[in-house]
Amino acid sequence: MPDFSKKVLDVVSQIPKGFVLTYAEVARRAGHARAARAVGNILNKNHDPRIPCHRVIRSDGNAGGYNRGAALKVKKLKQEGAL
């Protein structure tokens, strides 16, 4: 697994409850400030439940997508108080 993907998954897995990061932020932490698209791709392929990918949202406020349904993603964020 490339370092970038590993870093992205690592950053996302470190997101505390009730807190959300944008794809751009995650990409920046991973070392590629303009790789927001790649971040989404990695999370999309990633199927590890240990990765709270539902805490990663778009910069424009939209929750974005989710491998288990965007609606579920929003629901989880509301539950955690991040929304």
Place this chain on the structure above:
DNA sequence: CGTATGACGTGCA
């Protein structure tokens, strides 16, 4: 190795 794809971001009409 080159093309196509996608959970993105910004700018402009």
Place this chain on the structure above:
DNA sequence: GTGCACGCCATAC
């Protein structure tokens, strides 16, 4: 506020 076009990057084929 909404919709479209372009640019960006890693992964899949």
